[in-house]
Amino acid sequence: xxxxxxxxxxxxxxxxxxxxxxxxxxLDAVIAADAAWRAKVSEVESQRAxxxxxxxxxxxxxxxxxxxxxxxxxxxxxxxxxxxxxIALGELEASxxxxxxxxxxxxxxxxxxAPDPSGNVxxxxxxxxxxxxxxxxxxxxxxxxxxxxxxxxxxxRGVKVTGAGFPFYVGDGARFVRALLQFFLEEANKAGYVExxxxxxxxxxxxxxxxxxxxxxxxxxxxxxxxxxAVPTAEVPLTNFFRDEILEAKSLPVCRxxxxxxxxxxxxSYGKDVRGLNRLHQFDKVELVKWVHPSTSYDxxxxxxxxxxxxxxKLELPYRxxxxxxxxxxxxxxxxxxxxxxxxxxxxxxxxxSCSNFEAFQARRAQxxxxxxxxxxxEPVHTLNGSGLAIPRVLVALLENNLQPDGTVxxxxxxxxxxxxxxxxxx
RNA sequence: GGAGAGAUGGCUGAGUGGUCUAAAGCACUGGUUUGCUAAACCGGCAUACCCCCAAAAGGGGUAUCGGGGGUUCGAAUCCCCCUCUCUCCGCCA
Numbered sequence: 001x002x003x004x005x006x007x008x009x010x011x012x013x014x015x016x017x018x019x020x021x022x023x024x025x026x027l028d029a030v031i032a033a034d035a036a037w038r039a040k041v042s043e044v045e046s047q048r049a050x051x052x053x054x055x056x057x058x059x060x061x062x063x064x065x066x067x068x069x070x071x072x073x074x075x076x077x078x079x080x081x082x083x084x085x086x087i088a089l090g091e092l093e094a095s096x097x098x099x100x101x102x103x104x105x106x107x108x109x110x111x112x113x114a115p116d117p118s119g120n121v122x123x124x125x126x127x128x129x130x131x132x133x134x135x136x137x138x139x140x141x142x143x144x145x146x147x148x149x150x151x152x153x154x155x156x157r158g159v160k161v162t163g164a165g166f167p168f169y170v171g172d173g174a175r176f177v178r179a180l181l182q183f184f185l186e187e188a189n190k191a192g193y194v195e196x197x198x199x200x201x202x203x204x205x206x207x208x209x210x211x212x213x214x215x216x217x218x219x220x221x222x223x224x225x226x227x228x229x230a231v232p233t234a235e236v237p238l239t240n241f242f243r244d245e246i247l248e249a250k251s252l253p254v255c256r257x258x259x260x261x262x263x264x265x266x267x268x269s270y271g272k273d274v275r276g277l278n279r280l281h282q283f284d285k286v287e288l289v290k291w292v293h294p295s296t297s298y299d300x301x302x303x304x305x306x307x308x309x310x311x312x313x314k315l316e317l318p319y320r321x322x323x324x325x326x327x328x329x330x331x332x333x334x335x336x337x338x339x340x341x342x343x344x345x346x347x348x349x350x351x352x353x354s355c356s357n358f359e360a361f362q363a364r365r366a367q368x369x370x371x372x373x374x375x376x377x378x379e380p381v382h383t384l385n386g387s388g389l390a391i392p393r394v395l396v397a398l399l400e401n402n403l404q405p406d407g408t409v410x411x412x413x414x415x416x417x418x419x420x421x422x423x424x425x426x427x
Numbered sequence: 428g429g430a431g432a433g434a435u436g437g438c439u440g441a442g443u444g445g446u447c448u449a450a451a452g453c454a455c456u457g458g459u460u461u462g463c464u465a466a467a468c469c470g471g472c473a474u475a476c477c478c479c480c481a482a483a484a485g486g487g488g489u490a491u492c493g494g495g496g497g498u499u500c501g502a503a504u505c506c507c508c509c510u511c512u513c514u515c516c517g518c519c520a
């Protein structure tokens with residue numbers, strides 16, 4: 001949600017952003033609805049002021065006197081007007097807010113302007129000889145074609161027990177998932193993110209605050225009896241922790257991390273993308289979230305990106321960092337880096353982290369603010385988040401890149417304390 | 428799941444239809460006094476939105492006593508629904 005003052009005072013900047021993001025938001029309608037609402041506010045409030053003044057007078061009059069009764073009669077009409085006005089005002093407000101929620105966030109000036117993903121810029125690469133994809137795996141085999149893969153990740157049993165996209169990890173598969181989780185959480189702790197174990201179901205207010213509702217309802221699993229939503233990412237419960245609160249300026253930045261399973265319906269995803277572990281309905285992820293002072297949010301974004309990159313470096317996995325162009329930015333983001341790991345077996349990039357700055361967009365909607373100690377004013381904080389990291393795709397990259405000629409997979413040194421072995425697999 | 432009690436500002440807590448513009452205390456904070464600390468005294472102390480002002484400063488207004496609806500000229504107060512919390516019972520890792 002943008003600040004309405006920006007819409008009123010600098011509609012051109014907003015119009016530019018809408019065009020750059022390729023949004024179909026009708027800004028004129030948003031502004032017209034806001035103006036209509038404001039006009040009605042003034043009208044209704046002045047009527048209410050009249051009502052209050054009359055109440056004060058009547059409090060002093062003895063009840064039942066002719067003057068008193070005359071006032072009652074007079075105020076009956078005003079009361080009816082106010083009631084009518086309030087209904088109209090409620091409708092105008094709801095429609096203005098609904099329209100306001102369709103306005104996308106404004107891209108940062110450092111974001112390349114382009115209509116589609118071809119405009120994304122490679123900001124960095126790591127571990128690629130000559131900056132090109134590689135190194136070559138011993139055998140160029142997609143993870144789902146490794147002979148023993150089904151022994152550590154069991155899809156048919158997942159289908160039987162739940163459905164497609166809900167695999168079982170078995171034996172070394174399960175141990176490997178746990179090793180990655182431990183590693184990611186430890187690294188996040190060391191980097192200063194306080195660990196949180198959040199609820200994995202959230203209510204509608206929380207899903208609205210972080211932007212999953214109203215538009216992306218179809219992407220979330222819902223409970224039948226209680227109208228809860230299974231979290232699509234730990235970002236949702238984590239960011240909502242401070243919803244409707246005012247933080248101390250000196251407590252900023254607040255950095256937190258959480259592991260949760262993530263549940264996504266992925267409606268409309270088919271084909272090659274979804275083979276093996278590439279895309280699942282349930283997967284494990286560690287998420288990093290920051291609440292920061294507005295003046296620091298772009299520095300914090302770079303740090304966040306660095307924290308996520310370091311994980312891939314320690315795992316010795318080649319990757320690239322994409323600075324997303326305006327056309328590939330989400331509705332709520334002002335700037336976003338995607339970290340894509342190279343999966344040698346499939347010869348393709350897999351997104352394992354997405355680090356975003358939302359500026360005040362989420363904070364305004366979620367009412368997360370801080371008090372400026374100098375002015376005493378209350379302002380929305382800036383929020384950021386990034387994955388650190390998504391487990392299954394990291395597992396994919398490790399399986400495909402570290403596959404040895406003898407059919408086993410080498411375990412990176414940093415995982416050995418958690419995994420307990422330096423290789424696994426083989427027939 | 429059953430029965431009962433409750434929800435008022437950062438916190439404690441008064442307030443059962445009309446200056447509630449929400450008492451009082453605590454906490455926080457500014458000042459005065461005072462060797463220091465402390466105390467005492469005086470003052471300040473919410474959030475959101477609208478309007479005035481080019482803007483800031485400042486001023487005016489409206490709303491908010493868990494949420495929503497109702498009764499009434501007027502609701503923190505009366506009625507209904509919902510949510511949450513607490514106590515007891517039952518069940519349970």
